[in-house]
Amino acid sequence: MAVKALKAPPAPAFDPWDVAFGAAIMNDYVFRGVTQSNHKPSVAAYFEPRFNVNKDLQFYFGVAGESISFANRAAAEIDVYGGIRPTFGAFAFDIGVWGYLYPGGTCQYGAANAFNGGLTDSAGRPLSAECLGNALTNANTMKKDVSFFEVYGKGTYTVNDNWSFGVTEFYTPSFLNSGAWGNYTSVTGKYTAPSTIFGSSGVGMYVSGEFGRQWFGTxxxxxxxxxxxxxxxxxxxxxxxxxxxxxxxxxxxxxRYSDSNLSKGDCSVFTGAFNASVGTAPITGNNPAGNSSNWCGATGIAKLSVDLTAMTNLK
Structure with a gap:
């Protein structure tokens, strides 16, 4: 008796669209070694639609938000970003543009340490009454609008299931809308423990680190x-x-443990910290009041996050 051959089930249709989204809570929001939340708790969330051309090429666009505490009194950071993620074997790349928006800011003008030609802005226009009426008591300074964008590239090499290493590069023509170009480069490493380390509990573990350098213009x-x-x-x-x-x-x-080699005086100049202390750092041409801030020093970060994708978690 002949046996009738059975047809293989049809392959599942390839759906190129996916969406990643998530949220987090942390005791301190630190960006490149500098707190963005005055060492206070911060919450964050993101939403990222993705289009997979194939398994090795993805386009994406995202919106994210974090609570912050800036010298200009902006209370939120809104990120708008997008790019492309190509993969070549063990090498994965991420290239795109990232916009940082800080709505709700108010100009803070420290007349004691700002001498820009008769209280004018960078275009020579008189500063507004709002700006002059909101001078910080420690004479630190920050513009009302510090929004800016960066172009970036990231590369990751996955050695095996446990080890991966990467490099990052970010550039902006005007960091925090200050007029100073900024360039950030870093190297990263990550060790992911075997999935069996905690038995069948489903708990995973990793150790990771980064070393970076931030350069600035004037x-x-x-x-x-x-x-x-x-x-x-x-x-x-x-x-x-x-x-x-x-x-x-x-x-x-x-x-996580985070730190930088910025002095407390340079930290005050860079951040314009509203709670910087006066006269406790060396007086320099950049810091004529001798202000000092701990916004750039060593800190511990505890972050709990949840991350999902529609294709994986919502099917």
Whole structure:
């Protein structure tokens, strides 16, 4: 008796669209070694539609938000970004543009340490009454609008299931709308423990770290001082972080140490911290009041996040 051959079931249709989204809560929002939340808790969320041309090429666009505490009193950071993620074997790349928006800011003008040619902005226009009426008591300075964008490229080499290494590069023509170009480069590494390390519990673990350097150009005259009326050069600095993370299903708990080599005086100049102390740092051409801030020093970060994708978690 002949046996009738059975047809193989049809392959599932390839759906190129996916959406990633998630949220997080952390005790401190730190960006390149500098707190963005005055060392206070912060919440974050993101939404990222993706289009997969094939398994090795993806286009994406995203919107994210974080709560912050800036010297200009902006309370939120809104990120709008997009790019392309090609993969070639063990090499994965990510190339795109990232916009940082800070709505709700109010100009803070420290007349004691800003000398830009008769209280004018970078275009020579008189500063508004709002700006002059909101001088910080420590004489630090920050524009109302500090929104800016960066172009970036990232590369990751996956050695095996446990080890991966990467490099990042970010560039902006005007960091925090200061007029100073900014360039950030870093190297990263990550070790992912075998899935069996916690038995069948489903808990995963990783250890990761990053070492980066941030370079700057010269600001516009809004941030000028008596010694440098046309603008100041923010101090270049190194930053590093190392941490351990635990994963369970869609949850990640990341415990991290972050630091930089920015002095407290240079930190005050760079951040314009509203709570910087006066006269406790060396007086320099960039920092004529001797202000000092701890916004750039060593800190511990605990972050609990949830990350999902529609194709994986909502089917």
């Amino acid at each position: 600001t516009d005259s809004f941030y000028g001082t008596a010694a440098f009326p046309n603008g100041i050069h923010y101090a270049d600095y190194n930053t590093w972080n190392v941490g351990i993370g635990f994963t369970y299903k869609v949850f990640t708990l990341d415990l």
